[in-house]
Amino acid sequence: MSTVGGEIFSVVRTDSQTLARCGILRTAHGIVHTPAFMPVGTQATIKGLLPHLVEGTGTEIILSNTYHLLLRPKPETVAALGGLHRFMGWHKPILTDSGGFQVFSLAQLTRIEERGAVFRSHLDGSLVELTPERAIEVQELLGSDIAMVLDHVVALPNERSVIEDAMERSLRWAERCQKAHQRKDQWLFGIVQGGLEPDLRLRCVEELVQMGFDGYAIGGLSVGEPPAEMYRILDVVAPSLPAERPRYLMGVGRPIDLLEAIARGVDLFDCVMPTRNGRNAMAFTEAGPLRMRNACHERDPRPMDPTCPCLACTFSRGYIRHLFMAREMLGPILVSLHNIAFYQRLLRQARAAIEAGSFGDFLEEKRATWSRTTMEDEDELENRSS
Amino acid sequence: MSTVGGEIFSVVRTDSQTLARCGILRTAHGIVHTPAFMPVGTQATIKGLLPHLVEGTGTEIILSNTYHLLLRPKPETVAALGGLHRFMGWHKPILTDSGGFQVFSLAQLTRIEERGAVFRSHLDGSLVELTPERAIEVQELLGSDIAMVLDHVVALPNERSVIEDAMERSLRWAERCQKAHQRKDQWLFGIVQGGLEPDLRLRCVEELVQMGFDGYAIGGLSVGEPPAEMYRILDVVAPSLPAERPRYLMGVGRPIDLLEAIARGVDLFDCVMPTRNGRNAMAFTEAGPLRMRNACHERDPRPMDPTCPCLACTFSRGYIRHLFMAREMLGPILVSLHNIAFYQRLLRQARAAIEAGSFGDFLEEKRATWSRTTMEDEDELENRSS
Numbered sequence: 123m124s125t126v127g128g129e130i131f132s133v134v135r136t137d138s139q140t141l142a143r144c145g146i147l148r149t150a151h152g153i154v155h156t157p158a159f160m161p162v163g164t165q166a167t168i169k170g171l172l173p174h175l176v177e178g179t180g181t182e183i184i185l186s187n188t189y190h191l192l193l194r195p196k197p198e199t200v201a202a203l204g205g206l207h208r209f210m211g212w213h214k215p216i217l218t219d220s221g222g223f224q225v226f227s228l229a230q231l232t233r234i235e236e237r238g239a240v241f242r243s244h245l246d247g248s249l250v251e252l253t254p255e256r257a258i259e260v261q262e263l264l265g266s267d268i269a270m271v272l273d274h275v276v277a278l279p280n281e282r283s284v285i286e287d288a289m290e291r292s293l294r295w296a297e298r299c300q301k302a303h304q305r306k307d308q309w310l311f312g313i314v315q316g317g318l319e320p321d322l323r324l325r326c327v328e329e330l331v332q333m334g335f336d337g338y339a340i341g342g343l344s345v346g347e348p349p350a351e352m353y354r355i356l357d358v359v360a361p362s363l364p365a366e367r368p369r370y371l372m373g374v375g376r377p378i379d380l381l382e383a384i385a386r387g388v389d390l391f392d393c394v395m396p397t398r399n400g401r402n403a404m405a406f407t408e409a410g411p412l413r414m415r416n417a418c419h420e421r422d423p424r425p426m427d428p429t430c431p432c433l434a435c436t437f438s439r440g441y442i443r444h445l446f447m448a449r450e451m452l453g454p455i456l457v458s459l460h461n462i463a464f465y466q467r468l469l470r471q472a473r474a475a476i477e478a479g480s481f482g483d484f485l486e487e488k489r490a491t492w493s494r495t496t497m498e499d500e501d502e503l504e505n506r507s508s
Numbered sequence: 509m510s511t512v513g514g515e516i517f518s519v520v521r522t523d524s525q526t527l528a529r530c531g532i533l534r535t536a537h538g539i540v541h542t543p544a545f546m547p548v549g550t551q552a553t554i555k556g557l558l559p560h561l562v563e564g565t566g567t568e569i570i571l572s573n574t575y576h577l578l579l580r581p582k583p584e585t586v587a588a589l590g591g592l593h594r595f596m597g598w599h600k601p602i603l604t605d606s607g608g609f610q611v612f613s614l615a616q617l618t619r620i621e622e623r624g625a626v627f628r629s630h631l632d633g634s635l636v637e638l639t640p641e642r643a644i645e646v647q648e649l650l651g652s653d654i655a656m657v658l659d660h661v662v663a664l665p666n667e668r669s670v671i672e673d674a675m676e677r678s679l680r681w682a683e684r685c686q687k688a689h690q691r692k693d694q695w696l697f698g699i700v701q702g703g704l705e706p707d708l709r710l711r712c713v714e715e716l717v718q719m720g721f722d723g724y725a726i727g728g729l730s731v732g733e734p735p736a737e738m739y740r741i742l743d744v745v746a747p748s749l750p751a752e753r754p755r756y757l758m759g760v761g762r763p764i765d766l767l768e769a770i771a772r773g774v775d776l777f778d779c780v781m782p783t784r785n786g787r788n789a790m791a792f793t794e795a796g797p798l799r800m801r802n803a804c805h806e807r808d809p810r811p812m813d814p815t816c817p818c819l820a821c822t823f824s825r826g827y828i829r830h831l832f833m834a835r836e837m838l839g840p841i842l843v844s845l846h847n848i849a850f851y852q853r854l855l856r857q858a859r860a861a862i863e864a865g866s867f868g869d870f871l872e873e874k875r876a877t878w879s880r881t882t883m884e885d886e887d888e889l890e891n892r893s894s
Contacts, residue, residue, distance in 0.1 A: 167838045170841065172841070195826070195830040199806060203807060203809055203824050210827065421589060423588075440585065440588075444595075445551075451556040455556065455837070
């Protein structure tokens with residue numbers, strides 16, 4: 123276990139209406155107020171945004187991708203240039219995933235062996251091996267504040283035996299990751315697998331907690347199952363995890379999903395939705411999503427969200443529509459920036475509600491507001507590529 | 509003639525070694541220290557750069573394009589959204605060109621009639637007419653601080669009779685523009701045409717000065733002729749223009765061209781080179797240009813230009829190469845930003861040299877330095893598209 127100046131996590135306040143909690147996550151690059159949302163900087167950049175703009179949204183931690191950086195520019199290059207923080211000019215905390223999810227979602231011809239995953243690079247077709255030991259080595263070279271164990275992700279729905287096999291392999295890989303991990307300034311999180319099978323999930327939790335990780339992630343969700351199924355699994359898994367460790371729900375999700383998960387005791391999130399939807403001209407607002415290419419915005423002098431304090435909301439909807447119609451980079455930049463600001467403001471509001479002991483009311487109010495909008499359309503947009 | 513709070517221009521200092529001069533250009537949105545360089549925001553955005561980043565380079569005035577905004581989003585839309593400054597969030601001075609050059613370089617099937625230019629939009633093929641009166645109307649709708657008359661630009665080299673015809677038409681159009689122009693908070697500049705024929709250029713100057721404009725531009729250069737030819741024309745034209753009015757060399761150019769023109773008494777410049785080359789991964793530095801995709805930069809921890817104070821020069825060459833290899837927006841953003849900062853720093857140095865009465869020495873030094881580098885390669889890069 124790492125020792126970044128003492129304990130990794132303190133719960134500061136627990137909501138009186140739900141299992142939501144406010145906490146402080148300590149890392150070698152500073153603290154993070156939880157519940158927290160991590161914007162995704164896949165290739166060591168949050169697409170189109172200079173680091174100071176991301177920081178201006180209130181972002182305290184970002185995520186970057188082992189899989190992508192392994193292929194390009196290679197972790198040895200990042201290490202030679204002083205590590206990931208210095209490389210990308212982001213001096214606050216960074217979490218790196220292990221590549222398990224991308225091997226499942228992006229790589230071609232993936233072969234999972236007990237030794238590790240063997241796949242063809244989506245860039246040049248070359249054969250690459252990612253073992254648990256290499257996943258840790260890569261993350262140590264990158265120098266992230268939080269590293270993830272390599273896990274074996276499978277599609278849902280799937281046969282129970284396939285899910286069980288993958289979960290058990292993930293446990294054996296987690297143990298090898300723990301053994302390989304050396305950096306004392308980097309936390310290591312285990313990942314709970316087990317699909318939509320509550321008993322498999324609980325067995326996985328038990329074994330991971332036995333091994334003892336700095337934090338615990340819930341993986342293998344948001345891979346196509348209905349939100350209600352995800353919430354059902356969170357109901358079982360989140361409370362079974364140690365209260366004094368941070369809990370991270372990987373790759374989730376829509377604003378309502380974040381709040382539903384927070385109510386179930388989750389502390390940490392990442393998702394490409396604010397930035398990917400932003401590049402596709404979809405803006406999150408308090409009043410529901412806006413498609414910025416729509417003709418109705420042509421002469422609209424209002425900002426995307428009149429209640430939003432972000433830099434992008436100093437511009438009119440008419441201007442942002444023009445940027446998208448003219449295929450100007452500044453369109454994706456401004457809507458990505460706004461969407462990250464929207465997520466961070468939502469998380470600030472969530473933390474305030476927990477502090478006030480009224481997160482349940484806050485969640486109810488958001489459920490009611492957002493069910494009246496077309497917020498669910500995001501899914502369609504999200505899958506439209508980028 | 510406009511009256512933006514008194515005189516448009518004051519010469520503050522004249523160099524003792526050359527015809528270079530420092531001045532103050534006054535506009536409705538503030539002053540500009542000359543010699544000045546205007547980055548180009550073709551479609552009401554300097555590609556990829558938020559306005560505060562452009563301002564951070566020391567930029568005091570930018571250029572935007574009547575031709576592009578006429579086609580999209582249309583000037584009436586910009587006016588409905590509060591004018592160009594508010595539309596694009598740039599609250600310092602803006603100069604708009606008249607569209608004459610783009611009709612020549614971009615439009616298809618252009619027919620020049622005495623009434624105006626008729627062309628097919630490069631966007632949707634629709635037929636558009638641009639008369640001198642419409643060019644002024646558009647620029648008044650945009651609300652730029654400096655408007656340009658509509659001119660008839662022809663390719664060089666060309667037959668003398670063609671150049672003479674176009675110059676004479678440009679004069680008649682300049683008169684119609686002057687008659688049509690109404691905004692009192694917008695200066696109007698005449699444009700000197702006449703190709704590489706000194707006597708035609710001088711006749712054009714004489715007639716324009718007779719009409720009396722707020723400032724004078726030298727147009728129809730940097731259209732393929734060798735730099736020495738351009739300097740020869742500047743030698744004739746610049747000193748023949750009224751000393752108390754700003755002189756603007758349109759669409760020029762390379763760093764050395766700016767200095768050569770300043771030495772001949774030019775005050776104002778615009779060029780797409782810093783941004784277009786930036787998007788193509790070419791960075792200007794004191795030591796000559798860098799191609800940021802080159803493998804030699806892979807593990808280079810140095811900034812693009814160790815002497816540069818810009819935000820982009822807080823990142824390593826290795827990181828910027830990675831961004832270009834990974835096709836990340838931040839690559840073009842950072843190199844564009846750096847290149848604008850390079851131009852603005854060069855202009856600050858030029859102004860300081862004029863203040864010190866030693867611009868001739870400064871120019872000599874730069875000629876010597878840059879002739880040792882491959883700075884001339886920029887031309888090839890500039891013409892490579894995007």
